[in-house]
Amino acid sequence: MRLPSTTPVLVVGGGPVGLTLSILLSAQGVDHLLVEARTGSSRHPKARGISARSMEIFRRCEIADDVRDAGLSASSVFFFRGKSLVDPDFTRTGVAAAEGPAVTPTPGLICSQDVLEPLLARRAGDRVRFGVRLESYDQDGDGIDAVLRDVRTGETHSVRTSWLVGCDGAASVVRAGAGITMSGPTGLGHFLSVRFEAPLGKVVADRASASYFIAAGGGFLAVDNDRQWIYQYPSEKNLSAERCTELVRTAAGIDDLPVTVQDTMVWRMDAQLADAYRSGRVLLAGDAAHTIPPTGGHGMNTGIGDADNLGWKLAAVVNGDATERLLDTYEQERRPIARQVIDISSDNARARGGYQIDDQLLLSAVYGSFAAGCDDPTGLDAAGYRPCALPGRRLPHMELADGRSTLDLVGPGFALLCNQEWFGARQVAVHDVEGLYGLPAGGALLVRPDGYICWRTDKGDSAALPDVLARVLGG
Ligand SMILES: Cc1cc2nc3c(=O)[nH]c(=O)nc-3n(C[C@H](O)[C@H](O)[C@H](O)COP(=O)(O)OP(=O)(O)OC[C@H]3O[C@@H](n4cnc5c(N)ncnc54)[C@H](O)[C@@H]3O)c2cc1C
Numbered sequence: 001m002r003l004p005s006t007t008p009v010l011v012v013g014g015g016p017v018g019l020t021l022s023i024l025l026s027a028q029g030v031d032h033l034l035v036e037a038r039t040g041s042s043r044h045p046k047a048r049g050i051s052a053r054s055m056e057i058f059r060r061c062e063i064a065d066d067v068r069d070a071g072l073s074a075s076s077v078f079f080f081r082g083k084s085l086v087d088p089d090f091t092r093t094g095v096a097a098a099e100g101p102a103v104t105p106t107p108g109l110i111c112s113q114d115v116l117e118p119l120l121a122r123r124a125g126d127r128v129r130f131g132v133r134l135e136s137y138d139q140d141g142d143g144i145d146a147v148l149r150d151v152r153t154g155e156t157h158s159v160r161t162s163w164l165v166g167c168d169g170a171a172s173v174v175r176a177g178a179g180i181t182m183s184g185p186t187g188l189g190h191f192l193s194v195r196f197e198a199p200l201g202k203v204v205a206d207r208a209s210a211s212y213f214i215a216a217g218g219g220f221l222a223v224d225n226d227r228q229w230i231y232q233y234p235s236e237k238n239l240s241a242e243r244c245t246e247l248v249r250t251a252a253g254i255d256d257l258p259v260t261v262q263d264t265m266v267w268r269m270d271a272q273l274a275d276a277y278r279s280g281r282v283l284l285a286g287d288a289a290h291t292i293p294p295t296g297g298h299g300m301n302t303g304i305g306d307a308d309n310l311g312w313k314l315a316a317v318v319n320g321d322a323t324e325r326l327l328d329t330y331e332q333e334r335r336p337i338a339r340q341v342i343d344i345s346s347d348n349a350r351a352r353g354g355y356q357i358d359d360q361l362l363l364s365a366v367y368g369s370f371a372a373g374c375d376d377p378t379g380l381d382a383a384g385y386r387p388c389a390l391p392g393r394r395l396p397h398m399e400l401a402d403g404r405s406t407l408d409l410v411g412p413g414f415a416l417l418c419n420q421e422w423f424g425a426r427q428v429a430v431h432d433v434e435g436l437y438g439l440p441a442g443g444a445l446l447v448r449p450d451g452y453i454c455w456r457t458d459k460g461d462s463a464a465l466p467d468v469l470a471r472v473l474g475g
Helices: 016-027 052-060 063-071 112-125 173-177 239-253 299-318 325-350 462-472
Strands: 004-013 035-036 079-082 092-093 129-132 132-139 144-150 156-166 189-197 211-214 219-222 227-234 258-268 272-273 281-282 414-418 426-434 443-449 455-458
Touching: 004 016, 004 299, 016 035, 016 052, 016 112, 016 239, 016 299, 035 112, 035 132, 052 063, 052 299, 063 112, 112 129, 132 156, 132 173, 156 173, 156 299, 173 281, 189 239, 219 239, 227 239, 239 258, 299 325, 443 462, 455 462
Parallel strands: 004 035, 004 156, 035 129, 079 211, 156 281, 414 426
Antiparallel strands: 079 092, 132 144, 144 156, 189 227, 189 258, 211 219, 219 227, 414 443, 443 455
């Protein structure tokens, strides 16, 4: 096992959240190491719904096109309800309708986790080491000593790091090591996920959907809406391939359907939130910080949002541009969002399929912190996403004269969007957005590397910019 003996940042877990964080850290020029215990990507397609906000982040990571090419188009994001797949009296509902002009250049889509992860891993490159498990770690005031194990050879290796990020899922070793507890109910349901192959493409051709709820219980989740499927069934225990085949045939309403069961996974629905996102030099992201019922498809997407929020802040601290205070805004900005998403998803679970896919929910997150220049409380807008070009809000998407989105002006550093290039500021990239966002002459928006507005001025007070940046960076 050839691994460095020191690294500024050690990311544990190469699921979608850890891999996204790795890509974002690399974009910020931060040296780091990501260790993943599995020897390859997930085999079971757990998450499939990638929401608009995640796709915006992937667009910044330059992998949105690959994800779109690998997934099902947004036009098949429907919920089907019927007695079986062949029920002539089926109903179908779509994504919660958005009014007005497009609010994002990247609407959500279906791309299953086992397909997504290799795309992310390829982009993350050689900072990712598969087959390496974090065994334990000790934290002192200056850093962390971590013990890693090569899962193939059993060999151990010590690495010293300044920051440890636990993206190691619901049973997080990092979280346990930091003594961070979780609160909230567990065991809201137990499900068997059967991954199988069957020629169902023609059967669903006139009713193509993302999820197919079957009245008697259970349902189908489309992987490619053709031959690759998941059948989800309420069960606390694994069942034989023969029994799974029987269940699939009954739910499909086709007695002689040729079914090949590929693998099965039993999982438990929890609704838990970590009581803290940081302990000293240890930070948590994704399922390590929150377990969100999959009803609504927000679990992975919330984790990807964590990675986006944390990536630039950690980079700013590691690069010496920000004080550690900036890292406290990570919990301040992300934990209340996870709290709300857990509650919304738990309500969806109780509605037993009687809910809509809200692709824009995570676009509506408002961050209340000094790093966002906003005193409003952090939270999601229950009334739905409404574009707003004020501090604490995601920079609204607007189309530029050359056809790009204003979101393409975001990152890797801070961006200043203004009417005239008179700021001449060196710490930020200056972009002329003449006539957009209602900015008067001399007005400007300062946008963080994660696409959040952290300052708005309607007058030409360029002299204020250094102080604003220092404040946002925790100075
Ligand atoms: C049936 C189902 C359907 C779902 N559908 C959706 C959906 O449509 N949309 C959505 O947004 N979410 C969905 N989710 C939730 C989603 O799967 C999770 O939120 C997501 O996987 C979390 O990603 P993560 O990277 O935080 O953690 P994980 O995907 O759990 O990855 C953690 C990684 O850390 C590794 N690891 C653990 N311990 C160690 C260690 N000590 N050392 C090294 N590596 C370690 C693990 O091997 C794993 O690869 C669904 C979940 C389920 C079960």
